[in-house]
Amino acid sequence: MNPSQLNSKHYDAVVIGAGFAGLYMLHRLRLLGLRSHLFEAGDGVGGTWYWNCYPGARCDVDSMQYSYSWSPELQKEWQWTERYPAQAEILRYINHVADRFELRRDITLSTRVTAGQWQAEQERWLVRTEQGQEVSAQFLITATGCLSESRLPDIEGLDRFKGQVYHTGRWPKAPVDFSGLRVGVMGTGSSGIQVIPQLAKQAKQLYVFQRTPNFSVPAWNGPIDPNHQKDWLDNYPKYRAMARNTRSAIMYDYGKQSALDMSEQERAEEMERRWQKGGTNFAHSFNDTFTNRQSNELLSEFVRGKIRKMVNDPTVAEDLLPRDHAIGTKRICVDTGYYPTYNLPHVKLVNLRQTPIERFDEGAAIVNGQRHELDAMVFATGFDAVTGALERLNIVGEHGKTFKQLWKAGPTSYLGLMTVGFPNLFTITGPGSPSILTNVIVSIEQHVEWIANCLTFMQKHSHTRIDAQQIAQDRWVKHVQEVASGTLFVTANSWYMGANIPGKPRVFLPYIGGFSTYAAMCEDVVQKGYEGFDFSRKSQALSP
Numbered sequence: 001m002n003p004s005q006l007n008s009k010h011y012d013a014v015v016i017g018a019g020f021a022g023l024y025m026l027h028r029l030r031l032l033g034l035r036s037h038l039f040e041a042g043d044g045v046g047g048t049w050y051w052n053c054y055p056g057a058r059c060d061v062d063s064m065q066y067s068y069s070w071s072p073e074l075q076k077e078w079q080w081t082e083r084y085p086a087q088a089e090i091l092r093y094i095n096h097v098a099d100r101f102e103l104r105r106d107i108t109l110s111t112r113v114t115a116g117q118w119q120a121e122q123e124r125w126l127v128r129t130e131q132g133q134e135v136s137a138q139f140l141i142t143a144t145g146c147l148s149e150s151r152l153p154d155i156e157g158l159d160r161f162k163g164q165v166y167h168t169g170r171w172p173k174a175p176v177d178f179s180g181l182r183v184g185v186m187g188t189g190s191s192g193i194q195v196i197p198q199l200a201k202q203a204k205q206l207y208v209f210q211r212t213p214n215f216s217v218p219a220w221n222g223p224i225d226p227n228h229q230k231d232w233l234d235n236y237p238k239y240r241a242m243a244r245n246t247r248s249a250i251m252y253d254y255g256k257q258s259a260l261d262m263s264e265q266e267r268a269e270e271m272e273r274r275w276q277k278g279g280t281n282f283a284h285s286f287n288d289t290f291t292n293r294q295s296n297e298l299l300s301e302f303v304r305g306k307i308r309k310m311v312n313d314p315t316v317a318e319d320l321l322p323r324d325h326a327i328g329t330k331r332i333c334v335d336t337g338y339y340p341t342y343n344l345p346h347v348k349l350v351n352l353r354q355t356p357i358e359r360f361d362e363g364a365a366i367v368n369g370q371r372h373e374l375d376a377m378v379f380a381t382g383f384d385a386v387t388g389a390l391e392r393l394n395i396v397g398e399h400g401k402t403f404k405q406l407w408k409a410g411p412t413s414y415l416g417l418m419t420v421g422f423p424n425l426f427t428i429t430g431p432g433s434p435s436i437l438t439n440v441i442v443s444i445e446q447h448v449e450w451i452a453n454c455l456t457f458m459q460k461h462s463h464t465r466i467d468a469q470q471i472a473q474d475r476w477v478k479h480v481q482e483v484a485s486g487t488l489f490v491t492a493n494s495w496y497m498g499a500n501i502p503g504k505p506r507v508f509l510p511y512i513g514g515f516s517t518y519a520a521m522c523e524d525v526v527q528k529g530y531e532g533f534d535f536s537r538k539s540q541a542l543s544p
């Protein structure tokens with residue numbers, strides 16, 4: 001739909017964001033017979049996979065698992081080509097879904113939601129867009145993603161830098177040619193580790209400005225094994241159910257033993273076997289990787305040994321060794337040729353821990369008084385994760401406050417689904433839900449289905465308003481932090497902890513109790529009559 005066609009429309013439900021979450025939500029709302037509309041800031045669907053189209057962008061969840069499970073037909077007809085799907089292939093898949101289920105007619109692209117206001121009298125949300133449109137909706141559902149609010153670091157002089165500037169999370173749609181250029185890249189998380197080997201293929205000179213080294217495991221990506229694909233296609237319902245029954249919602253080979261209960265040789269063989277398989281599964285080598293520092297250190301040291309072997313210059317290798325966090329407590333990275341990139345003569349690692357970046361000027365990054373002349377600068381500096389996109393929406397609840405105003409000491413939510421004082425507003429993969437600690441599509445489906453079932457319940461009972469109870473929310477917020485504090489995750493300066501954003505409160509943002517446990521808790525809440533939620537009936541009932 002063209003943005004100019006929208007004016008003062010009244011909907012049953014408005015969804016924000018056309019990624020995996022928003023598209024499925026829209027589909028389910030339609031099945032409920034609700035008049036629904038979706039706003040998307042980008043000029044295409046795809047969410048994360050629309051914005052992060054930098055060279056090398058690829059998912060680190062196995063292709064056969066990184067897809068919707070809610071349509072057996074869709075599941076059967078789509079063929080993946082590689083072990084891990086590349087960004088372009090996932091984007092094709094999402095576009096296929098949008099077409100196949102005729103979702104586009106209820107989607108307005110290129111339209112950012114910039115404000116929302118609860119109208120208590122009408123029991124409706126008034127939603128405004130950047131273009132000045134206003135619509136109202138009984139239900140507002142955010143599908144804005146956990147890693148969508150990209151951030152550039154605040155470095156003196158960056159605004160004066162005359163070269164090209166890119167952020168991996170806002171990559172241009174037209175191909176960028178770095179051939180013959182002197183390129184700088186900052187950030188060595190999952191995005192940086194993927195983009196760096198690709199930039200090295202083109203750039204005349206590549207400077208990697210690294211503050212913190214990360215642990216990365218080889219992807220061993222390649223064409224998908226046809227037998228693997230066939231096996232999954234033949235057994236999808238069984239495998240999906242098995243995945244949902246795990247803590248990560250991924251069919252992993254979860255280690256069953258502590259590293260400390262194995263002999264040195266057994267341990268070495270096990271780590272080597274898992275390294276040869278590659279992927280994020282490596283972090284699950286032992287059953288106590290995330291809770292036992294000694295066990296974790298054995299796994300960390302194994303990876304350090306691999307890095308030393310892959311990088312020729314021992315000084316560079318030393319700079320690449322992660323020592324400030326336990327493996328996995330910052331999201332483990334998965335790479336294709338990352339470490340050997342540092343053996344190329346035109347690639348230089350600049351260790352910002354030893355020599356911090358001072359400033360940019362028109363043509364260079366100045367580090368410790370030394371100019372690094374640059375034609376382009378790529379920032380892979382991450383996101384204001386989990387809460388950033390929600391806060392940016394500028395939604396005012398019935399208490400007259402926005403999420404940003406309320407969340408000064410950390411986000412508050414009940415089950416990551418609703419926040420007290422924002423009636424009829426659901427947050428798909430909101431703070432305090434497993435979301436990004438899992439195969440996020442599974443978490444999205446669980447949330448969307450829970451919300452759709454809740455709306456069905458409301459229709460059936462002619463309820464018009466739902467809100468979370470304060471006591472239930474307080475208990476949940478406490479539980480989320482308690483579970484996290486039993487793990488090593490809280491010891492890392494990660495985006496999980498809000499540590500990458502100056503001034504952001506240090507609390508653990510997702511729920512680490514495990515997907516299967518969490519989904520069972522959500523189901524239990526329903527079985528107990530939506531325990532912890534208040535319903536009421538005031539205005540017109542939902543349309544049938």
Ligand code: N01
Binds near residue numbers: 060186380382
């Ligand atoms: O972002 P990040 P990302 N000066 O926050 C550095 C998912 N993802 O976009 O650690 C210098 O992890 C920062 O350094 P430090 C995945 O969940 C998945 O890479 O703060 N450096 C860090 O090195 C992932 O975890 C996939 O010291 C600065 C980097 O920038 C999440 O998205 C692919 C700096 C940011 O790393 C985010 O990943 C891509 C400064 N001022 C992303 N500020 C796959 O599925 C920041 N940095 C494979």
